[in-house]
Amino acid sequence: METVQNYISEHKDRFLEELLNLLRIPSVSADPAFAGDVRRTAEFVKASLESAGVDTAELHETAGHPIVYGEKLIDPNLPTVLVYGHYDVQPPDPLDLWDSPPFEPVIKKTAIHPDGAIFARGACDDKGQMYMHVKAFESMVASDQLLCNVKFLIEGEEEIGSDNLDVFCKANAEKLACDMVLLSDTSVIANDVPSITVGLRGLSYVEVEVTGPNRDLHSGVYGGAVANPINILCDMISSMKNENLEISIPGFYDDVVVVSETERQEMNEAPFSLESYKNDLEIDEIVGEKGYTTLERTSIRPTLEVNGMWGGYIGEGAKTVLPSKAYAKISMRLVPNQHPDTITDLFTKHFESIAPPGVKVKVTPHHGGHPAVTPTDTIEYKAAQMAMEKTYGKNPIPQRSGGSIPIVAMFEEVFGVKSVMLGFGLDSDDIHSPNEHYGLFNYFKGIETIPYFFFYYNKLKQS
Amino acid sequence: METVQNYISEHKDRFLEELLNLLRIPSVSADPAFAGDVRRTAEFVKASLESAGVDTAELHETAGHPIVYGEKLIDPNLPTVLVYGHYDVQPPDPLDLWDSPPFEPVIKKTAIHPDGAIFARGACDDKGQMYMHVKAFESMVASDQLLCNVKFLIEGEEEIGSDNLDVFCKANAEKLACDMVLLSDTSVIANDVPSITVGLRGLSYVEVEVTGPNRDLHSGVYGGAVANPINILCDMISSMKNENLEISIPGFYDDVVVVSETERQEMNEAPFSLESYKNDLEIDEIVGEKGYTTLERTSIRPTLEVNGMWGGYIGEGAKTVLPSKAYAKISMRLVPNQHPDTITDLFTKHFESIAPPGVKVKVTPHHGGHPAVTPTDTIEYKAAQMAMEKTYGKNPIPQRSGGSIPIVAMFEEVFGVKSVMLGFGLDSDDIHSPNEHYGLFNYFKGIETIPYFFFYYNKLKQS
Numbered sequence: 001m002e003t004v005q006n007y008i009s010e011h012k013d014r015f016l017e018e019l020l021n022l023l024r025i026p027s028v029s030a031d032p033a034f035a036g037d038v039r040r041t042a043e044f045v046k047a048s049l050e051s052a053g054v055d056t057a058e059l060h061e062t063a064g065h066p067i068v069y070g071e072k073l074i075d076p077n078l079p080t081v082l083v084y085g086h087y088d089v090q091p092p093d094p095l096d097l098w099d100s101p102p103f104e105p106v107i108k109k110t111a112i113h114p115d116g117a118i119f120a121r122g123a124c125d126d127k128g129q130m131y132m133h134v135k136a137f138e139s140m141v142a143s144d145q146l147l148c149n150v151k152f153l154i155e156g157e158e159e160i161g162s163d164n165l166d167v168f169c170k171a172n173a174e175k176l177a178c179d180m181v182l183l184s185d186t187s188v189i190a191n192d193v194p195s196i197t198v199g200l201r202g203l204s205y206v207e208v209e210v211t212g213p214n215r216d217l218h219s220g221v222y223g224g225a226v227a228n229p230i231n232i233l234c235d236m237i238s239s240m241k242n243e244n245l246e247i248s249i250p251g252f253y254d255d256v257v258v259v260s261e262t263e264r265q266e267m268n269e270a271p272f273s274l275e276s277y278k279n280d281l282e283i284d285e286i287v288g289e290k291g292y293t294t295l296e297r298t299s300i301r302p303t304l305e306v307n308g309m310w311g312g313y314i315g316e317g318a319k320t321v322l323p324s325k326a327y328a329k330i331s332m333r334l335v336p337n338q339h340p341d342t343i344t345d346l347f348t349k350h351f352e353s354i355a356p357p358g359v360k361v362k363v364t365p366h367h368g369g370h371p372a373v374t375p376t377d378t379i380e381y382k383a384a385q386m387a388m389e390k391t392y393g394k395n396p397i398p399q400r401s402g403g404s405i406p407i408v409a410m411f412e413e414v415f416g417v418k419s420v421m422l423g424f425g426l427d428s429d430d431i432h433s434p435n436e437h438y439g440l441f442n443y444f445k446g447i448e449t450i451p452y453f454f455f456y457y458n459k460l461k462q463s
Numbered sequence: 464m465e466t467v468q469n470y471i472s473e474h475k476d477r478f479l480e481e482l483l484n485l486l487r488i489p490s491v492s493a494d495p496a497f498a499g500d501v502r503r504t505a506e507f508v509k510a511s512l513e514s515a516g517v518d519t520a521e522l523h524e525t526a527g528h529p530i531v532y533g534e535k536l537i538d539p540n541l542p543t544v545l546v547y548g549h550y551d552v553q554p555p556d557p558l559d560l561w562d563s564p565p566f567e568p569v570i571k572k573t574a575i576h577p578d579g580a581i582f583a584r585g586a587c588d589d590k591g592q593m594y595m596h597v598k599a600f601e602s603m604v605a606s607d608q609l610l611c612n613v614k615f616l617i618e619g620e621e622e623i624g625s626d627n628l629d630v631f632c633k634a635n636a637e638k639l640a641c642d643m644v645l646l647s648d649t650s651v652i653a654n655d656v657p658s659i660t661v662g663l664r665g666l667s668y669v670e671v672e673v674t675g676p677n678r679d680l681h682s683g684v685y686g687g688a689v690a691n692p693i694n695i696l697c698d699m700i701s702s703m704k705n706e707n708l709e710i711s712i713p714g715f716y717d718d719v720v721v722v723s724e725t726e727r728q729e730m731n732e733a734p735f736s737l738e739s740y741k742n743d744l745e746i747d748e749i750v751g752e753k754g755y756t757t758l759e760r761t762s763i764r765p766t767l768e769v770n771g772m773w774g775g776y777i778g779e780g781a782k783t784v785l786p787s788k789a790y791a792k793i794s795m796r797l798v799p800n801q802h803p804d805t806i807t808d809l810f811t812k813h814f815e816s817i818a819p820p821g822v823k824v825k826v827t828p829h830h831g832g833h834p835a836v837t838p839t840d841t842i843e844y845k846a847a848q849m850a851m852e853k854t855y856g857k858n859p860i861p862q863r864s865g866g867s868i869p870i871v872a873m874f875e876e877v878f879g880v881k882s883v884m885l886g887f888g889l890d891s892d893d894i895h896s897p898n899e900h901y902g903l904f905n906y907f908k909g910i911e912t913i914p915y916f917f918f919y920y921n922k923l924k925q926s
Contacts, residue, residue, distance in 0.1 A: 030780030220866030308775035317493030403683030
């Protein structure tokens with residue numbers, strides 16, 4: 001392993017430079033205007049895999065953005081690790097809140113990242129974390145220390161629901177066959193508190209439209225006599241949580257697995273300062289479902305959040321319009337055993353049922369995803385634990401995350417294997433927000449840790 | 464009067480062509496990007512007054528858009544009519560709902576306008592109605608039939624609150640001294656049911672901002688634990704009306720003048736078909752304050768409407784963001800004796816008081832305006848009534864409008880005179896909406912009626 005670590009040390013500058021080039025391509029999968037850039041990013045990743053030492057690298061067309069596949073199969077008797085990542089990024093909006101342009105990466109020191117962090121959309125989620133694997137792989141190959149077969153599966157639609165990855169995996173289950181999936185798209189508690197994600201929330205994401213009159217009206221001439229779709233949408237959204245902030249969609253909690261008191265207690269022992277949390281967000285009070293702590297609210301409890309809402313006149317100044325339509329994007333995070341299709345269905349039925357006279361409503365489902373929980377008594381988890389202990393000098397804490405990576409449940413279903421979520425980001429890295437960043441410490445710590453994972457995984461598998 | 468009407472008949476084509484040219488200039492007062500176009504429009508109006516025959520025409524600078532003034536004073540013994548109008552227009556948004564570009568007027572026939580209507584932003588509100596006065600004036604001057612002194616006061620900020628007109632009128636009260644104000648910025652019930660507006664609602668317009676966390680957050684990582692400003696704003700807006708759709712701001716109704724049963728009964732005798740109303744708007748049900756009819760809800764009762772709301776991700780596709788901020792533009796229509804400043808103040812205090820922990824709120828007042836009621840037993844009203852009876856062949860119905868023209872109350876305060884709202888539009892003309900239009904019938908009917916107004920006003924004044 002020493003030769004691998006030496007190789008990494010010697011090539012740090014280039015490893016960083018390459019990532020910055022990758023971050024310069026605006027691979028926003030949600031917006032069709034960026035389709036060309038998304039493709040250029042896929043080609044960049046393919047070329048990176050080739051120069052890192054894969055036997056073959058391929059660009060697979062899909063109904064949406066292309067999937068990059070690469071493999072190096074050294075010995076059929078060795079275990080095969082499928083490395084998953086995504087090269088697409090969230091839209092950078094709102095642009096005016098970025099301190100530097102989202103696709104012109106800059107390195108700046110921060111309180112949390114005294115060694116510097118890369119500021120750019122995708123720096124952490126997931127270009128930075130995905131590219132660690134490419135560079136760790138290169139280092140293992142160059143040092144002649146690759147101890148497992150490796151398959152890379154890097155998609156361009158994670159931020160919009162991975163629908164085509166699903167199709168691709170099902171159609172190529174044999175080609176993608178593996179013993180486990182390794183991915184880095186999660187975070188550690190802190191740079192001195194390593195952790196491994198063992199739970200993910202699922203997701204149901206819908207867009208709703210409320211239509212009142214057939215055209216925008218003068219609010220003086222018609223106001224007071226015709227249902228205003230914005231007011232109505234406010235009423236409808238407001239009614240979907242009760243005074244304890246429980247979600248009032250009938251049946252919403254029916255399938256929720258009740259977490260044991262013991263597990264809740266363990267969970268709440270994780271390092272967490274409510275004061276730091278509030279100070280970081282500049283809020284005077286936390287707000288959430290009654291009877292649960294912040295750590296519980298963001299991991300073992302489902303949520304309903306409005307991610308976007310718009311209607312009427314939203315330009316400069318005043319316009320006295322009673323609009324024809326109002327819209328909202330609403331997402332629900334799900335916990336075991338909630339099924340995204342069931343929840344989307346319950347939401348739709350409920351939303352339609354509470355629509356008052358005077359308006360028509362429409363619900364359009366976006367992507368969904370299953371929740372996932374991974375056990376901590378497996379060889380895969382132990383290999384990750386040992387690798388992190390080696391590079392951090394501390395035993396990592398198993399932790400449930402509030403986010404969703406729907407493909408983890410899909411991999412289990414299609415390939416019959418577990419995933420290890422070996423993430424190196426921080427929750428404070430502002431992924432999905434303006435000024436997303438990724439610590440240089442974290443980037444290189446990832447590149448250093450991954451070869452140890454392969455080393456221990458090979459060792460535990462052989463024993 | 465015959466020579467005037469003959470002159471109008473002979474110049475119809477040119478009168479129309481000139482209006483179309485006026486409509487081609489996008490004089491959107493609310494958006495600073497159009498400031499140059501607004502000024503070009505003012506210069507167009509000034510030149511039109513000059514060629515129509517005023518003695519002097521002037522462009523007056525203000526802190527905002529310029530005011531056009533013109534006068535023809537023929538005899539100090541004759542009454543002086545101040546003609547008010549505005550050359551600015553509402554923003555054309557949402558642009559994608561227009562069938563033809565808003566600033567490229569086209570003439571199309573419709574069911575209500577079998578002779579054709581001009582489709583363009585400002586066609587009715589107020590360029591078309593204002594320009595009728597310029598052409599009626601030209602016709603009277605050219606026919607040597609001008610029977611009153613005339614002062615034109617045409618502003619460019621009606622759609623954003625007329626703040627600078629207010630300043631200008633107070634500073635130039637002597638120059639603008641008159642016996643009455645005449646304006647056309649309202650509508651008739653139907654082309655075969657003439658009416659005169661005798662009441663206007665006042666206006667309080669505010670913009671609100673709700674701030675949760677100091678930055679946009681990942682809704683998976685933070686969702687469920689941090690107040691979402693969109694959800695909160697929905698709750699706050701929803702709470703501002705009770706189940707009878709009465710506004711729940713404490714003190715909101717305190718100053719409302721209770722309209723007598725007799726007046727309400729008369730009001731409800733105006734021609735109105737609920738079925739046609741619903742069919743026109745394609746709504747299954749009307750929605751409004753309990754205990755009042757549609758005609759009452761849009762005239763003698765105050766309202767609270769969200770004119771615009773936005774927050775979070777409103778682009779294509781899905782983004783799982785818990786936003787930092789949410790915004791709404793909210794207007795309240797007021798009735799006699801509600802004071803716009805009092806209502807804005809009550810709103811602000813209430814909004815601040817209902818803000819829950821976890822968010823900060825900010826209320827920014829936009830323009831306001833006083834409600835107004837004009838009596839029907841005056842010489843001014845009678846002259847308008849006789850003029851309409853002459854050209855429509857029917858006695859017009861006095862009607863209260865739901866809209867607001869705050870300057871009417873201001874004129875009464877500053878000049879000590881009453882206004883006559885001699886409007887020729889239709890409520891179905893889609894003013895403030897996409898596809899605003901103005902009937903050719905209405906445009907020419909206005910030009911024909913105005914000289915009769917001057918004729919009868921002169922006559923009644925002399926007698």
